[in-house]
Amino acid sequence: MVRTYHYRIKDSSVAPQLTPLARAVNQVWNFCNESQEHALRWNQRWPTGFDLQKLTAGCSQELGLHAQTVQAVCEEYATRRKHAKKRKLRWRGKRALGWIPFKAAGVKVIDDTVTYAGHTFRFWKSRAIPGTIKMGNFAQDARGRWYVNFVCEVADEAPTTGTKQIGIDLGLKTLATCSDGRKIEAPRWYRHQQRRIAEHQRKKRSRQAKNLHARIANRRKDFLHKASDRLTKECELIVVGDVGSARLAKTNMAKSVNDAGWAMFRHLLEYKAMARKVVYREVSERFSTQTCSDCGAIGGPKGREGLGIREWVCGECGAIHDRDVNAAMNILRMGHHTLALK
Numbered sequence: 106m107v108r109t110y111h112y113r114i115k116d117s118s119v120a121p122q123l124t125p126l127a128r129a130v131n132q133v134w135n136f137c138n139e140s141q142e143h144a145l146r147w148n149q150r151w152p153t154g155f156d157l158q159k160l161t162a163g164c165s166q167e168l169g170l171h172a173q174t175v176q177a178v179c180e181e182y183a184t185r186r187k188h189a190k191k192r193k194l195r196w197r198g199k200r201a202l203g204w205i206p207f208k209a210a211g212v213k214v215i216d217d218t219v220t221y222a223g224h225t226f227r228f229w230k231s232r233a234i235p236g237t238i239k240m241g242n243f244a245q246d247a248r249g250r251w252y253v254n255f256v257c258e259v260a261d262e263a264p265t266t267g268t269k270q271i272g273i274d275l276g277l278k279t280l281a282t283c284s285d286g287r288k289i290e291a292p293r294w295y296r297h298q299q300r301r302i303a304e305h306q307r308k309k310r311s312r313q314a315k316n317l318h319a320r321i322a323n324r325r326k327d328f329l330h331k332a333s334d335r336l337t338k339e340c341e342l343i344v345v346g347d348v349g350s351a352r353l354a355k356t357n358m359a360k361s362v363n364d365a366g367w368a369m370f371r372h373l374l375e376y377k378a379m380a381r382k383v384v385y386r387e388v389s390e391r392f393s394t395q396t397c398s399d400c401g402a403i404g405g406p407k408g409r410e411g412l413g414i415r416e417w418v419c420g421e422c423g424a425i426h427d428r429d430v431n432a433a434m435n436i437l438r439m440g441h442h443t444l445a446l447k
């Protein structure tokens with residue numbers, strides 16, 4: 106199994122070296138961005154990472170980068186361009202956050218130091234590096250802090266012993282509602298802090314705003330890690346609705362605190378489920394709110410007006426439903442259905 110571990114680089118050892126290296130990486134990136142359109146014209150196909158590597162061959166020495174870093178940038182560029190389905194990606198200029206990828210052979214790690222292209226950096230070794238390093242990168246966050254990330258091959262996780270089967274409805278008001286009635290609320294803390302960020306921005310205190318942003322992001326990540334950990338340990342099946350930003354766009358609630366949380370929560374659930382051998386499915390959440398989970402009649406709250414309705418009674422069978430729990434139960438049922446089809 107592959108995992109990434111982050112370590113903060115000591116500020117005192119960062120200063121003059123990493124920035125020019127990051128600029129060199131940007132140069133390679135921008136070169137890829139520029140030259141691939143020509144390549145497309147000549148070859149009648151998008152250049153692969155390998156094609157780009159041929160075009161950039163030999164430039165590493167001049168740029169002061171490890172040759173494999175140049176290769177890694179080319180590969181990453183080709184993958185990202187393909188995913189984005191665009192002719193061109195964004196230019197990496199001075200304001201782009203620093204990023205320097207490397208492969209295992211490009212770095213030497215001894216105790217709390219990492220040596221790259223002749224430079225040695227010290228990092229806060231907050232935990233031992235487990236397993237063997239496959240690759241990694243140096244990366245900068247919005248606050249200008251540098252981290253070294255190691256992608257390691259580690260021993261497989263023990264499979265789940267949980268027996269629960271759970272459907273999850275992701276929502277605007279409650280982050281996630283489970284079919285067993287549990288509700289996972291995003292801490293109220295976010296909203297409060299967001300008000301403070303807005304205030305900092307209004308008064309043009311951008312550093313404080315950035316710091317708060319970073320703290321919120323960290324807390325959110327930590328919270329979502331714990332919630333997804335718990336669920337994947339106690340379940341053998343997890344089914345999640347495929348709610349997307351399309352639903353948000355219709356509701357004027359695009360800035361919901363849960364917004365950014367959904368994608369990450371699903372991502373965490375999915376990879377933890379995979380590691381623990383939990384069956385994970387995403388199903389269409391269409392009609393999940395409107396359908397009665399007891400009798401299957403469609404009569405529940407609908408659309409924008411329906412968002413305010415938290416509880417409803419089924420006109421067919423008289424069952425009383427909590428809107429979100431009912432949706433989660435329908436999502437679980439749909440998960441069972443898709444599994445049965447296979």
Ligand SMILES: [Zn+2]
Pocket residue numbers: 397398399400401402419420421422423424
């Ligand atoms: Zn009913």
